[in-house]
Amino acid sequence: MKKLLMIALYTSSICAKTWLVFGGSTGWIGQMAITMLRKQGYDAISAQSRLQNRESVLHEIQTVKPNFILNAAGVTGRPNVDWCEDHRQETLRTNIIGALTLCDCAFLCDVPVINLGTGCIYSYDEQHQMLSDAGFKEEDEPNFAGSFYSYTKIMLDKMLQEYPNVLNLRLRMPISDDLNKRNFITKITRYQKVVNIPNSMSVLHDLLPLIPQMAERGLRGNLNFVNPGVIFHNEILALYKEYIDPTFVWQNFSIEEHDSILKAKRSNNELDASKLLGQFPQIPHIKKRSYLFLNGCGKMC
Ligand SMILES: NC(=O)c1ccc[n+]([C@@H]2O[C@H](COP(=O)([O-])OP(=O)(O)OC[C@H]3O[C@@H](n4cnc5c(N)ncnc54)[C@H](OP(=O)(O)O)[C@@H]3O)[C@@H](O)[C@H]2O)c1
Numbered sequence: 596m597k598k599l600l601m602i603a604l605y606t607s608s609i610c611a612k613t614w615l616v617f618g619g620s621t622g623w624i625g626q627m628a629i630t631m632l633r634k635q636g637y638d639a640i641s642a643q644s645r646l647q648n649r650e651s652v653l654h655e656i657q658t659v660k661p662n663f664i665l666n667a668a669g670v671t672g673r674p675n676v677d678w679c680e681d682h683r684q685e686t687l688r689t690n691i692i693g694a695l696t697l698c699d700c701a702f703l704c705d706v707p708v709i710n711l712g713t714g715c716i717y718s719y720d721e722q723h724q725m726l727s728d729a730g731f732k733e734e735d736e737p738n739f740a741g742s743f744y745s746y747t748k749i750m751l752d753k754m755l756q757e758y759p760n761v762l763n764l765r766l767r768m769p770i771s772d773d774l775n776k777r778n779f780i781t782k783i784t785r786y787q788k789v790v791n792i793p794n795s796m797s798v799l800h801d802l803l804p805l806i807p808q809m810a811e812r813g814l815r816g817n818l819n820f821v822n823p824g825v826i827f828h829n830e831i832l833a834l835y836k837e838y839i840d841p842t843f844v845w846q847n848f849s850i851e852e853h854d855s856i857l858k859a860k861r862s863n864n865e866l867d868a869s870k871l872l873g874q875f876p877q878i879p880h881i882k883k884r885s886y887l888f889l890n891g892c893g894k895m896c
Pocket of ligand 1: 619620625644646667668689713714
């Protein structure tokens with residue numbers, strides 16, 4: 596029995612595929628991804644190179660010889676994306692030069708890359724009105740460059756389409772069970788005033804574990820990486836009050852007031868999740884998921 600166990604352990608260790616994760620040491624989503632990959636039996640290695648350092652990236656890929664690369668590295672700005680307005684070269688260096696460098700090096704080494712992009716490149720318009728169920732599809736032309744951050748992500752979204760080794764996952768307003776300050780729920784509970792708009796959101800607990808299957812299935816191109824449907828910000832806050840903090844109160848304000856206190860505009864939209872559901876029909880609607888999330892004092896079911 597002991598011998599069988601040893602053989603099983605030995606076999607699984609020599610068979611485990613390797614992921615090289617950029618943003619895996621310090622990034623909010625990158626660290627979660629490392630934990631998830633290890634839970635699923637993969638070797639997950641946190642990359643040490645800065646994305647824009649081509650020689651270093653190439654050397655690391657050639658040394659680690661990963662089966663897959665996850666790019667969870669990016670500049671999002673601190674305390675928020677307004678930072679990118681005044682740090683344009685730093686933002687370009689990572690979000691465009693860096694991400695392209697990584698994907699290009701991986702292309703030369705024949706390694707697939709799953710890139711964490713964003714769906715904050717669209718804004719409701721005539722053809723995609725709020726609550727109309729007409730979400731933006733992967734092939735729709737981006738129409739929101741109201742922030743420099745989104746502008747860089749649009750450029751990258753387009754350029755990555757030229758790389759046959761890349762799957763670009765468009766995340767939106769990620770929600771998790773850790774109440775981390777980067778979690779969208781935590782963010783809106785800390786704002787003095789909140790706009791009340793329906794939006795597509797990504798419940799990381801549902802979506803991150805699908806990444807290995809996406810890689811194994813060889814998915815490529817752009818993919819909206821959100822739970823189906825939309826939820827109003829006030830609905831999230833009401834659930835937060837009901838299940839997490841009964842003393843919580845909040846105030847709303849209009850988009851015009853909201854825009855007047857920020858350097859850059861923010862994107863609000865619904866992304867069409869049908870391409871993702873075609874691969875993973877089990878992904879729950881965002882309203883159902885938010886309820887489950889908050890009805891458990893921050894513990895995902
Ligand atoms: N969180 C969101 O609301 C959200 C929404 C949609 C999309 N996304 C995208 O998802 C990705 C991850 O987001 P996150 O929330 O996990 O961000 P995060 O917590 O700020 O982590 C960003 C990670 O990127 C690394 N990084 C930054 N510049 C780098 C460079 N030039 N070379 C190598 N690593 C670099 C950082 O490492 P250092 O600490 O060493 O700098 C950090 O580990 C980003 O691309 C972001 O645009 C996030």
